[in-house]
Amino acid sequence: MSLITGILALNNKGKGYVRPLQTSTTPSKKEDSIGIPPQFILDALPGDTVIVDTFPKPNKWGEIEGKITEIQKRGNSSFVAIVTEVTDKGIHAKPDNQKLSCAFTLLHDASFPVKVGEKVLVVIDWSRTPKVIVTKTQTEGGYFNTDVTREFFGRVTEIFGMQGEHQAEMRSIVAAAGFAIEHSPEVEEDAKRSVEVHGKITEEELKVRRDMRDVWTCTIDPVDAKDFDDALSYQVLSNGNIEIGIHIADVSHFVRPGTILDTEARKRAFSVYLVDRTIPMLPEVLSNGMCSLNPNEDRFAFSSIFEFDANKNIVSKWFGKTIIHSNKRFSYEEAQDVLNVGDEKEFPALFRLQDYAKHLQAERKRSGAIDFESDEIKFILDEKGFPIQVYKKDRIFTNHLVEEFMLLANREVAEYMYNNNAVGTKKLLGVYRVHDLPDPEKITDLQIFVNALGLDFHPGKKIHAKDIQKLLDKAAGHPAEATIKTATLRSMAKAAYKTVNIGHFGLAFEYYTHFTSPIRRYPDLCVHRIMQHVLTKQTIPQPFMDSLENICEVSSSQEVKAAEAERASIRYKQVEYLSARIGQEFDVVVSGIADFGIFLQEKESLAEGLVRLKDLGNDFFEVDKKTYKVIGQNSKKIITLGDTVHVRLRGIDLENKAVDFEVLKI
Secondary structure, rough: EEEEEEEEEEOOOOOEEEEOOOOOOOOOOOOOOOOEOOHHHHHHHOOOEEEEOOOOOOOOOOOOOEEEEEEEEEOOOOEEEEEEEEOOOOOEEEEEHHHHHOEEEEEEOOOOOOOOOOOEEEEEEOOOOEEEEEEEEOOOOOOOEEEEEOOOOOOOOEEEEEOOHHHHHHHHHHHHOOOOOOOOOHHHHHHHHHHHHHHHOOHHHHHHEEEEEEEEEEEEEEOOOOOOOOOEEEEOOOOOOOOEEEEEEOHHHHHOOOOOHHHHHHOOOEEEEEOEOOOOOHHHHEEEEEEOOOEEEEEEEEEEEEEEEOOEEEEEEEEEEEEEEOOOOOOOOOOOHHHHOOOOOOHHHHHHHHHHHHHHHHHHHHHHOOOOOOEEEEEEEEEOOOOOEEEEEEOOOOOOOOOHHHHHHHHHHHHHHHHHHHHHHEEEOOOOEOOOOOOOOHHHHHHHHHHHHOOOOOOOOOOHHHHHHEEEEEHOOOOOHHHHHHHHHHHHHOEEEEEOOOOOOOOOOOOOOOOOOOOOEHHHHHHHHHHHHOOOOOOOOHHHHHHHHHHHHHHHHHHHHHHHHHHHHHHHHHHHHHHHOOEEEEEEEEEEEEEOEEEEEEEOOOEEEEHHHHOOOOOEEEEEEOEEEEEEOOOOEEEEOOOEEEEEEEEOOOOOOEEEEEEOOO
């Protein structure tokens, strides 16, 4: 037996898994998790920090298990729930996330008159001890079944609407991820006050900023964008060289340390993007207003400016605060149309920006950067929010054009911060976007997987980004290309925010940070603050330095939650879109193979459904793990990744965002 401290996660069957916190007393393998049978979870919930007492022997599957003995820290107290019953004595609700495996009993509150079927936000009252009842029953065969019921007590603090309604579903997805849907009145007032106090272009500001309002400048963003946090400028210098500026909204000018506004931004850390809306990190008076680089308006910016010679080599760099004036707001599609037509008369600078972006892209590829570009789907919704059309969004070159200059700014700022944020020879903490080397074991697993699919992948002992990109190049056009990309991505370490620079493996950059989106990412705002102190040779306040570790940790966690919310909204609309096609037959693609079944992806919506091996037909199907094929024992039918399967859509489960396919022909 040994005591392990870690974070609890639950699966759909109510079993827990605790991943140990990384300390000197925990297992050396980061991925080792301790299994917790349902009867030993007590009243712990996902995200709780718990102490586990491990059992002396592994279970029959070789898994290390244990029991929770103490809950050190609650990870969350607010959960989305669906009201199942309203009585005089109280309100009963079930979690929207079935992994919670519990029930809620809630107090009546005249401010929140709920109805059965409504989605609500529940705050648990920890002053009332949750009820946990473990019941064992013996079957006729002598086996024991264990049932666990858990009841938590609390109150309703928000009503989202009826289950299944578009607004209710989108709002509850945001709340489930832990983000407040609106900013508090105090935060809104603080933002308005900041605009009033700091929004004017004064003589004092002109003295400390580079005035670039006469330099041609543009923004290039999605057609439906409401905030513009980056702009590009272009001009020919008197020496014949080219100057390109990457201008980022100067959020740090408005969001000052110690304010209510800053506290809220730090807590949120990210904006959240759903299929139909944005939940901004900052109030709209800033995100869509004074911090947005709107066309034909003077704006404060924090800029990275580069001088290129005739061979497109960078010969000088400048970082600092500026005032800019955007001459043109392009959508990606509009800018691409200009480039496609080829008439340079109206926007010659756009063509030169394209040339330099292509040069930067080629340089990155030569360095071995990995391209994990994947399909992005968009929805057209009717007036009630129902998806009436779904389509894949094409990546056009203007997407890459903007991306290349943002990557350049992020890389160069990171290097400058690393080399200049120091006291003597001692490097001070910064905020870096790092991507560690992949785990060798995961690369070995990836090698086995892709070799079984017929792809040659034999990296050396030390993996390089170029090895991964070569694999992705080989996978292009393969029937299982999407799955290979996913498997490759999963073999990589997770990018994260750290205070110490270790480089970015995937981009093949020695230095990298996030500097270009402070409207929607708090780490970028911190980088702006650090850079300003470094550039003006001011000592960085110690309380700010002391907070950086926590800021990086919280931001990395919030980034994951924001991404999960985005994916949840997409999955919901994918499944909802298919709800209009129940009973129809169509061809789907085998997108994944697991021990228990195959994953099938509908080609239009990209929605996935699981079909278990026992439901594949009148045969006994087994998975050959060496070849990643499913083989029928009697028929000898073979199913592999990328195969087309004919199915009927038997049903959908909106509550669990699941699709039920019936296989008709293999």
